Amino acid sequence: MRRPFFDQDELSSNPLAFVAMLGLIFWSGVVVLICASRIATVFFSAEDFVISTPYQVCEQPLNNRCETHYSIVRADGKVGDFVPFGYQFKHGLLVEGTHIAKSAASFSYVIDGTFEPWPYLGTHVLALLGGLCGVLTWLFLIRMGILPLWFRAKNE
Numbered sequence: 001m002r003r004p005f006f007d008q009d010e011l012s013s014n015p016l017a018f019v020a021m022l023g024l025i026f027w028s029g030v031v032v033l034i035c036a037s038r039i040a041t042v043f044f045s046a047e048d049f050v051i052s053t054p055y056q057v058c059e060q061p062l063n064n065r066c067e068t069h070y071s072i073v074r075a076d077g078k079v080g081d082f083v084p085f086g087y088q089f090k091h092g093l094l095v096e097g098t099h100i101a102k103s104a105a106s107f108s109y110v111i112d113g114t115f116e117p118w119p120y121l122g123t124h125v126l127a128l129l130g131g132l133c134g135v136l137t138w139l140f141l142i143r144m145g146i147l148p149l150w151f152r153a154k155n156e
Helices: 008-012 015-044 121-143 146-155
Strands: 047-058 066-074 079-082 099-102 108-111 114-117
Antiparallel strands (some): 047 066, 047 099, 066 079, 099 108, 108 114
16 A cells, blocks of 8 residues: 555644645745736836936835936937836946837847846746746645645544
């Protein structure tokens, strides 16, 4: 007879296994959602503008949370506001007079005539794969009976 992969008596009395699995699915799901949304945002966005002036916008009344906004002039001549998400560009790239263009369905920017790939694509893909592995591991552990076993032992 085949020996079970998990000892049912040990698992049913161990709340640490249950909490660890809930943490695994929660954080894996968060990582998958954040990374997938960032990758999709960069991939599908299309931009063409010149940075005119940066300025700080601070939270009132304490002024302790500030973020940099950029006044931009779009290709059609309209003036707008641009707020990059925290790590969209390398540090020091967004200075006055910089021309940034990006077509939709790509991960590359044209910054002052030079092609620059999105510097954080590899990191996001690795984190996305790690999150997917966490979700798949959680599903495998459910299939092996850990979570149903824990609930069954607590209800009996």
